[in-house]
Every structure is written in C-alpha cells, then in structure tokens.
Amino acid sequence: MRRAMRDLGLAPDLILVSSAKRTLETMSALEPWDDTPLIEPLDDLYLAGEARLLGTLQAVTETVRTVLLIGHNPGMHELAVALTDPRVSADSLVRRINEGFPTGALAEFSVTGPWSRLKAGSPRLMRFLTPRMLEAAEQG
Numbered sequence: 001m002r003r004a005m006r007d008l009g010l011a012p013d014l015i016l017v018s019s020a021k022r023t024l025e026t027m028s029a030l031e032p033w034d035d036t037p038l039i040e041p042l043d044d045l046y047l048a049g050e051a052r053l054l055g056t057l058q059a060v061t062e063t064v065r066t067v068l069l070i071g072h073n074p075g076m077h078e079l080a081v082a083l084t085d086p087r088v089s090a091d092s093l094v095r096r097i098n099e100g101f102p103t104g105a106l107a108e109f110s111v112t113g114p115w116s117r118l119k120a121g122s123p124r125l126m127r128f129l130t131p132r133m134l135e136a137a138e139q140g
Helices: 002-007 021-029 050-058 075-083 091-099 131-139
Strands: 014-018 038-042 067-070 106-110 124-129
Touching: 014 021, 021 067, 050 067, 050 075, 075 091, 075 106, 091 124
Parallel strands: 014 038, 014 067
Antiparallel strands: 106 124
C-alpha cells in the first residue's frame, strides 16, 4: 500500500492512528514520508465505531488538508459505507466498499468544506484499494 500511496501522490498532513500495536505497525509500514506528517496516536480509536471515528474527523482543525485515519473494523468499514454517497460516487467503488473493508484497505474521500461539517454522504469517494487488488495488478 505504501508504494500505491506514493505513486498516487497521497501524503497526509495528519495521521490519526489507534494506539493499538497492530495499527501502529500498519502506520510504520507506510513510512517514510516525503514530508513528515503530524502523527496522533489515539486510545479512543481502539475498536471505535462509526460515530466516534466520524467525530474524530470532525474535530480536525480546518488548517489540515489531508488526514489518514488508521483504525479497526468493523468501525472503519461502517464509516466508509456511511461516508459514501452512491449518487456521486462511481458505482463499482460503492459496491466494493459495501462488500467489505479488509485489513490494509484504503478508501480515499474528497472532502469539501471544514472537517467540522463532515457528515454521512457528504464527501466523494475517489478510490478504494485493497492489498488483494494491488497484488492482482502487480501480477497482471
């Protein structure tokens, strides 16, 4: 996923990560960054549900342009489904998000306006990548 993020130019200003060992290892596997982001390990993200994850994103200051949220399922999947608006997102992406959010998956959303106004269905789903999809692309 690290290489895919780099190839796509995805570099966060802020990383909000669960303080659990596994999520911290996931974050470390994405390093090094060209520009070092601010990293905030948060105990509240451990097994957090959709509402808590959304609230965490809504609390991000307006000066932060890009956020990488690293958490746990089922909360991450629930959040991705809730944020997805099928009327403005590509159907195949919406379908894949609804089918599941495997470990190591990446959902990229475009958020307009301040983080405090982020709500279900408001951002646009730009891409959804899974480790299996990346492996298949490398082999194909």
